[in-house]
Amino acid sequence: MIQLPCPLCGLRSAHEFVCMGEHSERPAQPEALDNAAWAAHLYNRDNPDAPVLEMWWHLHGCRSWLRVRRDPHSQNILGCETAGLGP
């Protein structure tokens, strides 16, 4: 079972969280993107078999947004921090 070390709540079961997928930095000038580039930013992810930075939401806890570094191959959690998008 995957457990996440929420910085605010401590070690919790992944069942308390919603994984929102791979983190993607917002473009500096989104208004400069055409529709295809904006759609690619919103929906296209690399899905690597290597450690990845993901956004998780602690739905059944503190309801904070977290940036989680996870190895999808081993399922090991390599790091977790608040994303500053709190409730």
Ligand SMILES: [Zn+2]
């Ligand atoms: Zn929490």
